[in-house]
Amino acid sequence: MNEPALPDATDELLQRLQRFHADYFPLHQQRFQDLVAQGQHPKTLFIGCSDSRLVPYLLTGTGPGELFIVRNVGALVPPFDGSHGLHGTMAGIEFAVLQLHVQRIIVCGHSHCGAIRTAYEGAPEEAKALQSWLKLADEALLPVRPSPEALLRTEQRSVVLQLERLMDYPMVRREVEAGRLTLHGWHYVIEEGEVHVFDVQRGDFVPASLSSHSGTGPFPPYVEHDGQIISE
């Protein structure tokens, strides 16, 4: 039998893995084993930007089993085009809605988003997939120079745009219209430590500390692309 290899003292990732197993897991073992025995039943699909500063579990005070997470560059939702291609985000949405029956979908952008900045400035020449992907934010771009204020507005506009795209997913629309699913648009301002939630009545994002809800999403009531609210 082989002796266990001596751990590489300079391998920081290995140290973190060993710490998780030795320190964290024993304290929460029952929870993990329950989640295996009973399966996962998260109520929330969290679609967030991949940015390392956005930490969904911290923002929402959640832990294992509570969030089904899809992350990508920019927290973007591809249009539902029925192409059945290799669309990871689309597959994640279908899985969450049709198999997990989530009750909420959050789209969470954030301040200082590199994806939104790159959508204005252009991706590196070699990054063909990134160039194509960021076109999903095009409709949110403003015809101005990307000042800090313009970037923040664009980040927020992009969140609303993705919520609108979600409503083009037949299974999302069906569940929302049946009252079994709600959509929430969030914009996390890193330097304030606060999520601003989209309020469809005000047509704006409201700091969570001043809000009476966690975001109303664009539907219902229904919002057309010109921002006009149409009551049911």
Ligand SMILES: [Zn+2]
């Ligand atoms: Zn980002």
